[in-house]
Amino acid sequence: MPSGQVNDNDIRVFSGIGRLRIPLSNSSTLILSVAFPYLAGDTVFTEELAGKIADFREIAGGYFSSLSEEQLFLIDEEAAKTEILRRFNANLRLGRIETLYFTDFLIIDSIS
Numbered sequence: 001m002p003s004g005q006v007n008d009n010d011i012r013v014f015s016g017i018g019r020l021r022i023p024l025s026n027s028s029t030l031i032l033s034v035a036f037p038y039l040a041g042d043t044v045f046t047e048e049l050a051g052k053i054a055d056f057r058e059i060a061g062g063y064f065s066s067l068s069e070e071q072l073f074l075i076d077e078e079a080a081k082t083e084i085l086r087r088f089n090a091n092l093r094l095g096r097i098e099t100l101y102f103t104d105f106l107i108i109d110s111i112s
Contacts, residue, residue, distance in 0.1 A: 010040040014049055017056045019104060027110035028069040033103040034060055034084070038095075045095035052091060059087045069107050077102065 015035040022030040034056070038049060063084055067075070081100045089096050 007041060011037050012040040013101075014038050015103070016050060016053050017060070018053075020057060020061055022061045022064045024065065024067060024069055024072070024107070026069050029108045029110070030064050030072065031104050031106040031108065032060060032064065035101045035103050036097045036099055038097070042095060045092075048092060048094045052088075055091050056088060059091065060084055063087070069109070072107055077105070 013035050014037070015033070017034050020030075020032045020034075022032060024030055038046065040046065063080070064072070081102065085097060085100045088100075
């Protein structure tokens with residue numbers, strides 16, 4: 001296959017959401033990066049994903065922003081991923097995301 005061509009079954013990792021800086025209820029900040037696999041050959045779904053980046057950022061930010069640092073220390077990461085995945089997929093029309101990864105999950109304490 002020539003360079004630059006995409007096979008319909010090529011799996012890529014979507015990391016276009018970028019690194020989020022989410023203010024928490026106690027003035028700390030959560031640094032979060034979310035990524036997920038997708039089929040690169042599904043150009044229609046790939047375009048939808050690119051068009052939903054702002055929505056994805058808002059969904060993830062909204063989920064975590066009401067939590068305090070203490071709540072985040074006790075959070076069930078798999079339950080959080082499941083809920084965010086459910087919210088992402090509810091916002092999509094042309095495909096589904098199957099798995100989410102948190103590639104960054106760091107709490108920065110506020111300076112009092």
